[in-house]
Amino acid sequence: MKHFIVIHLFAGSLIVFLLASFVLYLLNNNSCAQETAIIRCTLKALDIKDLDYLSYTSQATIIDKYDFELINTYAFEENKIDSKYLGEITLIPVKEDIGITKETINTNNRVQVLILKDTKLRKIDFTNLEQDLNNFLGTEQSHFGIYLYDLNRNQALEINDNQTFPPASISKLPSVLLTLRDIDAGKYSFDTLVTVKDELKHTNWDTIGQYPAGTKLPLRTFIDAAILESNNSAHYHLHNLLGGLSVVNPRTQNELGAQTFFLDPHQATARSIGTVLIKLYKGEILSEELTDYMINLMKNTGSDLRLAIPGGVPNGVEVANKVGFLFGGIEGSTYSDSAIVYGEKTDYVLVVLNDKAPDYPYGYLKIKDISEIVYDYLN
Structure with a gap:
């Protein structure tokens, strides 16, 4: 699946900062790891020239007791938004999400995006x-x-x-x-x-x-x-x-x-x-x-x-x-x-x-x- 990207290029330092912050967040917030099937994604805006609409790709880590594996998520927003950091979302995959599904969701700073979820079940050892x-x-x-x-x-x-x-x-x-x-x-x-x-x-x-x-x-x-x-x-x-x-x-x-x-x-x-x-x-x-x-x-x-x-x-x-x-x-x-x-x-x-x-x-x-x-x- 191709990643669509926005018109304004991220400063490298901002990307590093966001990724580092996200990793620290995950490392420090694992209390639910054994309780629920939750996937936390930090959405960032990335961009490349010559594309005329905005899109976001997520960095996702799986906190997953129930074997659902999120391969990738892609979030699309047709109207240009100045915010580079869209906030954090929580996705809880269920059986019906297996395959590629889409969901409109609000981030925690009130930006609405369309999430495409590519979900599968992890292989199991019989x-x-x-x-x-x-x-x-x-x-x-x-x-x-x-x-x-x-x-x-x-x-x-x-x-x-x-x-x-x-x-x-x-x-x-x-x-x-x-x-x-x-x-x-x-x-x-x-x-x-x-x-x-x-x-x-x-x-x-x-x-x-x-x-x-x-x-x-x-x-x-x-x-x-x-x-x-x-x-x-x-x-x-x-x-x-x-x-x-x-x-x-x-x-x-x-x-x-x-x-x-x-x-x-x-x-x-x-x-x-x-x-x-x-x-x-x-x-x-x-x-x-x-x-x-x-x-x-x-x-x-x-x-x-x-x-x-x-x-x-x-x-x-x-x-x-x-x-x-x-x-x-x-x-x-x-x-x-x-x-x-x-x-x-x-x-x-x-x-x-x-x-x-x-x-x-x-x-x-x-x-x-x-x-x-x-x-x-x-x-």
Whole structure:
């Protein structure tokens, strides 16, 4: 980013004086260093000839408990101001400031300037977190696959992330996402009527199965039920609408970027599921409208589907998740969860797969604890 500068050149002694004063100020005023995420900037006017408007660049030092790193700030004022020293400002960066943001602010001598903030999160060392998780899993480590991706730092932590596990109802994600992609493409609409079929019912009393064969329901009903309730009958109808395994498996690989995420064979890796959620978060799968629609569904799943990863974060933290569990089946008892977590400091994707869960209703407890460990470390 270029520094724009003013018409009147600073005397060298004035610059040295200001910088020295600022350094002394910071050295003598560190009482808040361990308490708050505060960035203090002394604004100075610098200038070069042939520029016809005034601008200011800041010298900033980070006093930062919360890992936000201010790369640079630039303050612009279109009207010429005689004051060389604009005073001190205090910037408190939050998650929403990541990237380049702007803010109009008054300095302490009543000069209003426009601040451009270039903010990022410092890289984090996942070594201790990985060790904590491995210690927590103990002898059960081989039964878990974990994939964590910090969406603001673009850093990943992986434990058995390429080991395959039965995803259970997390496998509904590809069917729903591919259906929404077809809506984006104009092949269907939410109002497209889908015929209920007996052979595609999981039970005769769920949201879809309660209707007699031949009943026509809007496509939206199947999409919503598959996510909000993890409804199997809805999923079977969507899967059939898409063309079955011969269509869904290759589309999952080619369009969703998941190389190992299948209904048949019923297996997935934590990394593949995480890849899908990362792409969903970044808007790389659906239009903005349908991305918001899908994530909103995942944020509002039934309370019995929000015990694991959502259960491990503080109240008020938004989590868009898709859980999958199976008790007493041919694959044994499994409990897995996948989520986008909108944390206080950073957003992240967390996928925890498992192939040996305690019997109902205790399968979620281990993942809830993992979620809590991860959240506390990142936030």
